[in-house]
Amino acid sequence: MLEDNKQAGLLTAPVVVGSIEETVLANGVLEPARMVNVGAQVNGQIDALHVSLGQKVKAGDLIATIDSLxxxxxxxxxxxxxxxxxxxxxxxxxxxxxxxxxxxxxxxxxxxxxxxxxxxxxxxxxxxxxxxxxxxxxxxxxxxxxxxxxxxxxxxYTRIIAPMDGVVIAVITKQGQTLNSAQTVPTIVVLAQLDTMRMKIQISEADVGRAKPGQKVWFKILGDRQTRYEAVLAQIEPAPTSMSSEAGIQAAANPQGTVAIYYNGLLELPNPVAALRPLMTAQVNIVLARVSDTPLIPWSALAEPEADGRYRVRVRTPDGKSQARLVTIGLSDKVQAQVLDGLSVGDEVVLRADGPLSEPVTGGML
Structure with a gap:
């Protein structure tokens, strides 16, 4: 809660008890945990397509038939x-x-x-x-x-069979179309299992050293800002995403200019009601640390850190003026900061002040 003491020209906020978590922010893209391109291994014209977009199929179900003469x-x-x-x-x-x-x-x-x-x-x-x-x-x-x-x-091979249970998420070819498998395997439909989703998280090189497998992750999607999805970071790929192709490897070996480097973090989470869809994007929070029932102050109350790592804050005094103190800060989410030393619950820190300091800088546990 902010308090504005107009007489003294102070905008203050009390030291409160609450919870805070320090996170790494990254962009994530959802994809099915398992996805298969169902293609043809023979040439010929598609006689019949037995599935439609969005249809659920079982392993062994007939997908399409190709002219078998x-x-x-x-x-x-x-x-x-x-x-x-x-x-x-x-x-x-x-x-x-x-x-x-x-x-x-x-x-x-x-x-x-x-x-x-x-x-x-x-x-x-x-x-x-x-x-x-x-x-x-x-x-x-x-x-x-x-x-x-x-x-x-x-x-x-002229009878195209579903290799797994799943949902038809894309129909690539049409009935009557001629397939030629001489060079590449033509895709007929794409099947995916949507009950479990995988997320690829792009972690910047500045943050990848702090992110570790096993850390908790949470995110919200653009279409539903009320639901918070939680999971655990399962893996961080050892090489950046730019090295996923031969051209990328050559570019990495001969860098020209400054390019952003990202490493994929991977996680899986259940999707029982299919609220999560392929290629949805989200801003992901990788939780580095979290504490509860700890003193908190607004991040904006902190000045630049001192040489010893402590921060200078101004505290409202009983006479309506302000006093400088040095405090030790723990976790921070750039909105709030955890106070480890130098303030007590109920103290009022100054966010904006027009008046002079009333006393010299003090520090230590209060």
Whole structure:
């Protein structure tokens, strides 16, 4: 409470008991704790889009379908190739068994002097050739089987499935649009889990040394100045935000001029009623320290600090004049200051004075 003593030309405020917190102010941006760009891994035209903006989906729900004719044909071709090589393998296996039988018969006849060595060698060459062909066809069967599986997977890619529970926060493509995944994966929709939000806080290099993980954080959003949201600072990224890209790294290595440096502080907080939305901004207070039931005076009552760190204040005396005192200050929020030494509750400090000091400077506990 301010008191204006017009007769003495003093504007004063009493030393009161209250709570104060010292904070670091920073700008914060909200984003979903988990967000996924749902895209396509195959080329083609979108036949149908099965979700709309704002719709809630479950993991496994169908998001969109892409024209599957090319992938279906590719699967049929791969299955036909597998069937063909399987049939060849079966035929060569039968021939191999027959060739082995002939070789064994010729070898038996040779032992009985009833066949020539040339006949045996010819039979041996025939069965070994077929044996190699069967091995080659076996490898071709494996390759053809892999091609069938690949074609089947590509066919499955024409059905775009939700990878997680969430809300559709953006629809990027439209029904009938043609997708080309040759260079980049085209995004169809963006899913986000909005029940938990993450905030990125831009902490300046001047303040990052005072901010620590585990400190309490509070903020209000522009659309609701009545609700105070509280959380705990979870992490401070070790490198500034400007180094999040290769160009930023090169710029940091070769600085030109003066640029503002910020470090991202991260926190998460529940959002049960979806009052917090993606990309909302807020002025965030990182609480460095807080005390309750402590003597407080207005910050404007303090003069410049002395060499020993104490501050000069003027206190109203019973005769209506003012007296200078040296006080020790603790926490400050630039509106109020905590008094550790030099004043008592009920003393009236001068915020504005037109009259002279009545006594010399004093200090110490009162």
């Amino acid at each position: 090319p992938q279906s044909n590719a699967l049929r071709i791969a299955e036909a190739a597998l069937a063909n090589v399987t049939a060849q393998h079966k035929a060569r296996s039968i021939q191999l068994r027959q060739a082995v039988t002939v070789y064994r018969r010729q070898a038996s006849l040779l032992s009985q002097k009833a066949a020539s060595r040339l006949d045996v060698e010819t039979a041996e060459a025939a069965y070994k050739t077929l044996e190699a062909e069967v091995a080659a066809l076996q490898a071709q069967m494996v390759q053809a089987g892999v091609e069938v599986e690949t074609a089947r997977v590509n066919l499955g």
